[in-house]
Amino acid sequence: MSEAKLRAVVIGCRMGLNHAKAVASLSEFELAGLCDLNAETARDAAAQTGGSAAIYTDFTLMLQELQPDVVIIATPTGSHARLTIMAAEAGVKAVYCEKPMAVNMGDSRKMMEVCEANDTLLIIGHQRRMSAPFMTMRRLIQEGAIGKPRLLRATCAGDFLSDGTHSVDILLSLTGDEKVKWVLASMFRQDVEPGLPDQYDYAIFTGRRYGHAVESGMMVTLEFENGLRAEFLTGDARLPGSDYQDIEAIGDQGRLWRAGDSANPQLQIQDAQAGGFRAAELDAPDDFNDGLPGVFRQLAISMQTGAPHPLAASTAINVMEVVMAAYESARLGRRIELPLNQDRFPLEIMLEGAVTAP
Known part of the structure; x- marks a missing residue:
C-alpha cells in the first residue's frame, strides 16, 4: 500500500456524518473537506471527525480548491446523478454514491458513461451485501x-x-x-x-x-x-x-x-x-465485516491495485434496472421482460397521467 493518503471529501453531512467518521478512522485517507447547504451541519460533522476538514456550502468550489481523490455523495437521491457527473468531470479518481444510484435508468446510465469516460471509479452504497x-x-x-x-x-x-x-x-x-x-x-x-x-x-x-x-x-x-x-x-x-x-x-x-x-x-x-x-455461525473477511470502514478500505485497495470493488456501479446498474422494471410493470399492468426499455422513472410518468408504453 502506498503511504500517500487519498484526499476524500463528503457532500451531504447529515447522512454523510457516518461516512465522514468512517473515512476519518482509516489511515488510507485524509478527510479534506465537508460540504452541506447548511454550513452548521458541516461544522458539526467536522467537530465529530477531528476538526481539520475544510467547510464548504458550494460543491463546485470545494472540487476546485481541494482537488480531492475521492468524493463521497450522501445527498438526497434526486441529486446523485448531477453530483456524480460533476465530480467525474472535475477529475476525481473515485466516487462513492449512496444508494439508490439515481431516480431513473437514464441518469444511472449517464453516471456510468461519464465516469468511464473520465476514468473515475464509481461505487454505489449497497454495503449490506458485504x-x-x-x-x-x-x-x-x-x-x-x-x-x-x-x-x-x-x-x-x-x-x-x-x-x-x-x-x-x-x-x-x-x-x-x-x-x-x-x-x-x-x-x-x-x-x-x-x-x-x-x-x-x-x-x-x-x-x-x-x-x-x-x-x-x-x-x-x-x-x-x-x-x-x-x-x-x-x-x-x-x-x-x-x-x-x-x-x-x-x-x-x-x-x-x-x-x-x-x-x-x-x-x-x-x-x-x-x-x-x-x-448459523457467521463468517466474512475482516476487511468487509465492519460496515462503512470496510467499504472505504476496499475502495483504497481498488484504487491502488485495480482490484474490482464489490459495490461497483456495473453491479448496481442491474439493481436499478430491476427496481425501475418493477415500477414499469405496475404502471403498465404487465410483466416486464429485461432488458428494460424505459429511461424515465415510471412512477413520475404515472403521476403525469401517462398510461401508454414509451
Whole structure:
C-alpha cells in the first residue's frame, strides 16, 4: 500500500456524518473537506471527525480548491446523478454514491458513461451485501446447505426505490448476481393531502421522499435466468410485524432466515437436523465485516491495485434496472421482460397521467 493518503471529501453531512467518521478512522485517507447547504451541519460533522476538514456550502468550489481523490455523495437521491457527473468531470479518481444510484435508468446510465469516460471509479452504497449475515447466506446457499434454492423473499418498510433497492441488491447478491429474466409488480399509492411539504414524514404520507415521488406499498415477483423466483413486499405491503430487511432463502431441503436488522441471532438455519431453526455461525473477511470502514478500505485497495470493488456501479446498474422494471410493470399492468426499455422513472410518468408504453 502506498503511504500517500487519498484526499476524500463528503457532500451531504447529515447522512454523510457516518461516512465522514468512517473515512476519518482509516489511515488510507485524509478527510479534506465537508460540504452541506447548511454550513452548521458541516461544522458539526467536522467537530465529530477531528476538526481539520475544510467547510464548504458550494460543491463546485470545494472540487476546485481541494482537488480531492475521492468524493463521497450522501445527498438526497434526486441529486446523485448531477453530483456524480460533476465530480467525474472535475477529475476525481473515485466516487462513492449512496444508494439508490439515481431516480431513473437514464441518469444511472449517464453516471456510468461519464465516469468511464473520465476514468473515475464509481461505487454505489449497497454495503449490506458485504456484511457477515448475507455473505454467510450466500456461501451456505452455494454449498447446498438448504438444497436447491426455490424462492428468495424480502420484506421491509419504506418505498421500493429508497429501501427496496437494498432488498433487491441483497437477493441478487445471494444468487451470485444471476441475471433477472422478468419482473412483475403491483403497487398502491395513497392520496396526498393538499398543502403538505415536499418531504418524507413517517406519520403522514406526503407522496415524496429524497427528491422523488414515492408509493405507499409494493409487491414484486421476479424470475432469474436460472428459474429461481424472488418476492418482495415493501412499505405498507410488508409483512406485519417484520423488521427492516427481513430476508429468507427457501430451498427444497431447508431455509435460511435473517429476520431483520435487530434480529438476534442475525442468521438462522432450518435443515434436516431436528429442532427447527437454529443460529448459523457467521463468517466474512475482516476487511468487509465492519460496515462503512470496510467499504472505504476496499475502495483504497481498488484504487491502488485495480482490484474490482464489490459495490461497483456495473453491479448496481442491474439493481436499478430491476427496481425501475418493477415500477414499469405496475404502471403498465404487465410483466416486464429485461432488458428494460424505459429511461424515465415510471412512477413520475404515472403521476403525469401517462398510461401508454414509451
